[in-house]
Amino acid sequence: MTAFSLDPAQTAWCEELRTLALDRLAPLAARGEPGHVNRPLLAALGELGLLDRLFGSGALDLCLLRESLARGCTEAETALALQGLGGFPVLRSGTLAQRERWLPEVRAGRAVAAFALSEPGAGSDAAALALDASPDSGGWRLTGEKCWISNAPEADFYTVFARTTPGARARGVTAFLVPADRPGLTGTALEMLSPHPIGTLALDGVRVTADDMLGEPDKGFAVAMDTLNLFRPSVGAFALGMARAALDATVEHTATRTAFGGPLSGLQAVSHQVAEMATRTEAARLLVYAAAAAHDAGEPGVPRRAAMAKLYATETAQFVVDTAVQLHGARALRRGHLLEHLYREVRAPRIYEGASEVQRTIIAKELYANREPTA
Ligand SMILES: Cc1cc2nc3c(=O)[nH]c(=O)nc-3n(C[C@H](O)[C@H](O)[C@H](O)COP(=O)(O)OP(=O)(O)OC[C@H]3O[C@@H](n4cnc5c(N)ncnc54)[C@H](O)[C@@H]3O)c2cc1C
Numbered sequence: 001m002t003a004f005s006l007d008p009a010q011t012a013w014c015e016e017l018r019t020l021a022l023d024r025l026a027p028l029a030a031r032g033e034p035g036h037v038n039r040p041l042l043a044a045l046g047e048l049g050l051l052d053r054l055f056g057s058g059a060l061d062l063c064l065l066r067e068s069l070a071r072g073c074t075e076a077e078t079a080l081a082l083q084g085l086g087g088f089p090v091l092r093s094g095t096l097a098q099r100e101r102w103l104p105e106v107r108a109g110r111a112v113a114a115f116a117l118s119e120p121g122a123g124s125d126a127a128a129l130a131l132d133a134s135p136d137s138g139g140w141r142l143t144g145e146k147c148w149i150s151n152a153p154e155a156d157f158y159t160v161f162a163r164t165t166p167g168a169r170a171r172g173v174t175a176f177l178v179p180a181d182r183p184g185l186t187g188t189a190l191e192m193l194s195p196h197p198i199g200t201l202a203l204d205g206v207r208v209t210a211d212d213m214l215g216e217p218d219k220g221f222a223v224a225m226d227t228l229n230l231f232r233p234s235v236g237a238f239a240l241g242m243a244r245a246a247l248d249a250t251v252e253h254t255a256t257r258t259a260f261g262g263p264l265s266g267l268q269a270v271s272h273q274v275a276e277m278a279t280r281t282e283a284a285r286l287l288v289y290a291a292a293a294a295h296d297a298g299e300p301g302v303p304r305r306a307a308m309a310k311l312y313a314t315e316t317a318q319f320v321v322d323t324a325v326q327l328h329g330a331r332a333l334r335r336g337h338l339l340e341h342l343y344r345e346v347r348a349p350r351i352y353e354g355a356s357e358v359q360r361t362i363i364a365k366e367l368y369a370n371r372e373p374t375a
Contacts, residue, residue, distance in 0.1 A: 044059070063236075085113070114151040148198055
């Protein structure tokens with residue numbers, strides 16, 4: 001594939017995924033309880049081989065998976081992505097024993113994974129994290145709080161990032177795999193606007209040893225960034241999938257809804273807005289695919305391109321979903337309508353995995369670092 005088009009096999013795979021999402025996964029999602037992990041849905045993602053595909057994929061496959069699932073069923077998309085976020089640190093930095101214990105269960109959709117980086121005092125500034133790891137008879141005791149953790153408190157294990165060297169910011173963080181049944185670990189669910197499960201974690205002297213470590217001591221920030229760098233363009237792909245779903249619904253609605261003696265699409269004020277939605281969605285698609293392909297090819301400038309893709313796609317999806325609501329009128333706001341659901345879903349990706357402002361900072365930093373000084 002070039003950065004600009006998919007090959008026929010990739011296009012067919014995306015259609016197949018969208019159909020699976022609509023026909024097989026959306027009915028399971030509808031039976032789930034908002035704010036709670038949907039285990040039957042996860043098991044189906046395992047049985048359909050989609051979680052296997054997730055862990056075998058590069059950034060582009062990950063984007064196509066997330067975009068196509070999001071077009072048909074955002075709950076399935078998010079459940080899949082969260083298995084990746086919690087599971088990739090184990091895949092890439094875990095010991096053989098950790099990988100053998102957890103990854104087959106994660107891939108089957110039987111073990112629920114979570115990624116616990118954020119804290120009340122450390123969100124965008126993740127290197128400020130303070131969850132304390134104090135040395136204790138050959139291991140450590142973890143004490144502190146994590147918040148806004150997707151899948152908490154119902155996950156089966158957590159990738160926890162803890163402070164092993166005080167005052168060293170990113171250079172003093174260690175990653176641990178903490179099973180949910182470890183004594184001293186508790187959690188509380190939070191009710192959020194976005195429908196997926198999120199909670200806080202409280203760690204009260206939770207004992208961990210070198211066998212629980214992911215990677216090396218004080219190198220845990222690199223474990224987090226390794227996963228986040230892979231996932232950043234794919235957050236854009238999730239947003240893109242939502243934008244495409246909203247656009248498809250709007251084309252259909254405005255072509256068939258009549259007012260003032262004709263279809264809404266006959267009003268130029270309407271059709272031009274639909275054209276704008278389509279143009280921005282297409283631009284987002286190109287940025288996301290190009291950033292993902294650059295990541296997979298090991299090209300330079302990946303942080304900037306991934307940041308541009310995440311920034312533009314998430315901001316575009318917000319615009320497209322909001323405009324879709326406007327052009328549907330009251331029906332879009334009825335509880336249970338596709339757009340009512342997307343309107344709630346589309347907001348959070350502009351904040352997590354680096355808020356839009358943080359993406360602009362990444363882009364600007366690279367531009368100025370690469371500036372050719374004038375004589
Ligand atoms: C739905 C959802 C799911 C999440 N899931 C997880 C998870 O699974 N694991 C996890 O660890 N965390 C998770 N998070 C937390 C997420 O990573 C943080 O919310 C994010 O890092 C921002 O941190 P914060 O909310 O503390 O905002 P703050 O860091 O307090 O920032 C608030 C706002 O200030 C502005 N701002 C911040 N920094 C800058 C800057 N450098 N320049 C300009 N403006 C700036 C931005 O507008 C930003 O939105 C989740 C969040 C949400 C909403």
